[in-house]
Amino acid sequence: MSVFSTLGISASALTAERLRMDVVAANLANVDTTRTASGEVYYRKEVVFRPLENGGVKATAVFEDRTTPTRLVYQPEHPDADARGMVEYPNVVLVNEMVDLMAANRAYQANITALNATKEIMSRAINIGR
Numbered sequence: 001m002s003v004f005s006t007l008g009i010s011a012s013a014l015t016a017e018r019l020r021m022d023v024v025a026a027n028l029a030n031v032d033t034t035r036t037a038s039g040e041v042y043y044r045k046e047v048v049f050r051p052l053e054n055g056g057v058k059a060t061a062v063f064e065d066r067t068t069p070t071r072l073v074y075q076p077e078h079p080d081a082d083a084r085g086m087v088e089y090p091n092v093v094l095v096n097e098m099v100d101l102m103a104a105n106r107a108y109q110a111n112i113t114a115l116n117a118t119k120e121i122m123s124r125a126i127n128i129g130r
Contacts, residue, residue: 006118014111015059021105023045024097025101027044033090044064071090
């Protein structure tokens with residue numbers, strides 16, 4: 001494995017983890033969104049990663065989690081309440097989103113550390129010849 005492929009691996013992971021953090025941020029921003037532009041409740045989104053042949057990683061899809069149930073809250077005064085007075089809220093759980101955000105942040109930081117270590121190795125290798 002060359003030094004340059006190591007840089008590519010770290011760069012691909014940084015891109016993927018940045019997308020993951022963006023998706024988590026969107027989930028957190030929509031925690032109380034009862035109706036989207038399509039007229040339905042917001043569903044939590046998740047990112048799917050796949051390994052690349054060169055050792056990197058790529059985000060291949062962002063999908064809606066429709067397996068986790070949404071929250072029903074009794075609020076008869078809410079404009080989106082049904083006939084029983086129940087409002088359907090997103091399936092976003094703040095604690096889970098914060099855990100995902102911290103994991104993505106740690107992975108991002110780890111890849112920055114790996115990238116900086118690779119740059120330092122390259123710099124020292126160049127200085128050997130001087």
